[in-house]
Amino acid sequence: MTRTDRLYALVEELRAVSPRPRSARWLAERFEVSSRTIERDISALQQGGVPIWAEPGRTGGYCLDAARTLAPLGFTVDEALAVMIALGTLATSPFRDSATSALRKVLAVMEDRSLQQTAELATRIHLLSDDRSNEAPPSVAYALRTGHVLRLSYIDRDGEATMRDVEPMGFVGKGNDWYLIAWCRLRDGLRAFRGDRMVQAEILGERAPRRPLRAEDLGIVEGRLRAVGLGDDPT
Template sequence: MNRTDRLYAIVEELRAVSPRLRTARELAARHGVSVRTVERDISALQQSGVPIYADVGRRGGYALEKSMSLPPLNFTAAEAVALAVAVARADGGPFADAGRSALRKILAAMSAQNTAAARQLALRVRLLESPEAVAPMPVPPEVEQAVVARRVLRIEYLDRAGVLSEREVEPVALLHGGRGWYLLGWCLLRDEPRNFRLDRMKAIELTERIGAERSIETCSPAEPVHEIRMISLG
């Protein structure tokens, strides 16, 4: 883990457990660095404006301002493990890193008793992977950001005929099919909707331009698409 990732991870951990404290020794052990390194990291975060305060004393440590923390969560062990299974199955999909970060926050904000029960239950759940299975291509972070912020992508794309072309694409949605993840987008070169297989994108650049707001229902792709199953948050 590089320093930037470690600084982010420290903030996320303190946010999740606040108002509880984490000592420098605990943070050092978690991130595999020295106590002195953690102290320097905390100082750098404080100087950059992150509201971390130190509670001195025998049981002292570091904490994040309460307004940036999660309240206690009454998740059951089964609920937490269900989320962990979903996150594990989503590995390589869009927002996989965000899912792992969310799960860490949830576990840190649960009661110690429920967290311990969830960890014990997780030991009794296994995901079997076939040795012949081909790992899916992870969704590039530029594509994730484009979908979130509706920013235009500039890509080099290898089509089914093996022809490489440069495209500018307004992102509409991410679709998952038998051959992996696709980006449904409005191709500005062809001036029509297209499906772009992520493993055929040979170069990806996230531009600052915001694309038009389009829906899956009104943006029918040129290539055939099977029935689209919605992702529900309710």
């Protein structure tokens, strides 16, 4: 059994008995390896985002939260490659950390042969970007999800630095650039803030009321808005 196979099997063994624990010794005997190897494998899974924790005591061991894990994924190679590419395009977005974590979780529950084929094909796919830094602060994604007001230190197109309190409403991605769509209290209106122009984004304790966001309110002059997901309505 390869290590990849064993990692996959470990997750499935812990899922099958969840929420009961399995000791490192029991798992070592089950997979015919040392307890130290099991401990290293569990650590690798935990670092990859698999929700495994240790219960202390004589009857303790490792437990897995089955409600927070993916069942074995029957992706085809093309489907897995598409997921990998899609998550890779988020490298400059406010969702980059979550995308990396999501990819680890997907790879952790893929069948070994499909995973190897996908990894080989992925070496043939590249994304072209320019040299400038265009990453948006990850905190803006959290602010949108929770409804918290952001205090932005922002450099506008004329190079002027301003401090603005904004109410996050959504995001628009164009190429490698991501724009936070927010209600700007300084300008008392809807504004778009480019990620690489945000010097700092501080999450304030205040939660703003949810404002409706319609495509026509954005005033897009060039291009067409395309919604993320199965629908076509960007609201």
